[in-house]
Amino acid sequence: MFEPASQPYPVADPPVGELSLVARWFFLFLAWTALLATFVDRLAWANVNSQVGDALGLKVSQLNVFVTAFYVGYCVANALGGFACDLLGPRRTLGYALVPLGLCTFLFGSTDSLTMGIALQALMGLAAGADYSACVKLTANWFPHLLRGRAMGLLMTASSLGVVLANATVPALSGALGWGNVYRILGTSTALVGIVCFLCLRDTPVALPVARQKARLSELFGNRDLLFMALAGFGALWGTWGFAVWSSALMMKGYGLSAVRAGYIVSLFGIGAIAAKPLVGILSDWLGGRRRILIIICLVSFVVMLLVFGRLDNERAFLFAAPILGITAFVYSPLTAALVVELAGPRFAGSATGLTNAFWQLGNVAVPIVVGLVFAQTHSFYAAFVTLAAGPLFGALMMLGVREPQRG
Secondary structure, three states: OOOOOOOOOOOOOOOOOHHHHHHHHHHHHHHHHHHHHHHHHHHOHHHHHHHHHHHHOOOHHHHHHHHHHHHHHHHHHHHHHHHHHHHHOHHHHHHHHHHHHHHHHHHHOOOOOHHHHHHHHHHHHHHHOOHHHHHHHHHHHHOOHHHHHHHHHHHHHHHHHHHHHHHHHHHHHHHHHOHHHHHHHHHHHHHHHHHHHHHHOOOOOOOOOOOOHHHHHHHHOOOHHHHHHHHHHHHHHHHHHHHHHHHHHHHHHHHOOOHHHHHHHHHHHHHHHHHHHHHHHHHHHHOOOOOHHHHHHHHHHHHHHHHHHHOOOOHHHHHHHHHHHHHHHHOOHHHHHHHHHHHHOOOOHHHHHHHHHHHHHHHHHHHHHHHHHHHHHHOOHHHHHHHHHHHHHHHHHHHOOOOOOOOO
16 A cells, blocks of 8 residues: 655755746746636626526526536546646646636526536536646645645635635626626636636746656555545535535525625635635644644634534624634645645646545535535524534544655
C-alpha cells in the first residue's frame, strides 16, 4: 500500500527566479478569477429557480432535477479533468473547460423545456468540472510548501465571493433583466475568462519530471490517506453547499422572508469566509505546513454553527449568525486542497485533486434531495439543519484517519 511521502510536497520546491516571484501572484489572480466565474455560474440557479419554474410550469420538486443534472456532470468531469490537468497542464485545461462552460451557460438562458434545461445543466457540469483541479495544481506548482497555505486560502476565497456575488446581485438582476439575460451575461463573461487564461497562464516555473508516471498512478489509487480525505470532503461539502443551495428556500418557506432578504443573508454567509480563508492558510504555514488538526477544528465548529443557526427564528438573528457560520463552512477548503496535493505529490496533484473532488461533489448531488425530503416530511427548519450538520460531523471523524506527511 502506498505510503505518504516522508517529505512535504514537492520534495524540493522548484527554483523561482525574480520574474516568477511576480508571475506567481498574477497567475494566482487568473486562477482565482476562473474559479470565481464557475462558482457564480453554478450558484446563480439557487436565486432564479422559482422564476424558471414559473416560466416552464414546473413544480418545486422538479427543479431539483436541474441541480442533480449539473452535479452528475460535474462529478464525472472532476474525475476525468484531474487526469487531463496532469496530461495537458492547467493552462490548456482551464481554456478548454471555461469556453464551453460559457457557451452552455449562455444557451441555458434560452431554455424553454425541462429536457433542454436538464441537458444544458449536465453539459455545464461537464464543462465546469476541470476548473478546480487545474486551479489547485497551478497554485501548488507556483507556490512552495510554506507559502502554499496562504496561496490556497486566497484562491479559495473565490468560492465564498461567488456566494456573495450570486446572492447579492442575481436576484436583483433577474428581476430587472429576466433570468435568461442573467445567464447570457454570465456565459459571455466566463468564456472571456477562459480565453485570457489560455493566452496568459504558464503551467510551472520549471518543467516537472515525468519519470515513473505510470507506476505512481497505480499507487495513487492505493493511498489510504487520500481515501479518508475523499470521505472527509464529502461530509464537509454536504454541509457547505447544502446550506448554500437550500438556506434561502428554507428561510423563505419557514419564516416568510422575501427572496431578496434571504439572498442577502446568504451573501453574508459567503462574506464571513473571505477574510478567514487566507488567515487560516497563513496560520497553517506558520505552523510549518500543518493542515490536519486545523481541518478537524474547522469541521467541528461548522457542526456547532449549523445546529445554532437551525435554532434561530428571526431575520435579525440570521443576519448576525450568517457571517460566523460562513467562516466555519468554508475555512477548511484551502487546507483540504493543500493537503490533497501534498499527499499525492507534484506530478499527480491534478489527478488526486480531481478524483477526491469528484467524490466530494457527490455530497452536492445527494444533499439537495435529502434535505428537501426531510423538510417535506417534517416541515421543520431545525430538522433540515440537523441533516446538514451530519455531513461535517462525518467529515471530522474521517479526518482522524488521515496521516499527514512528515516534514523533513
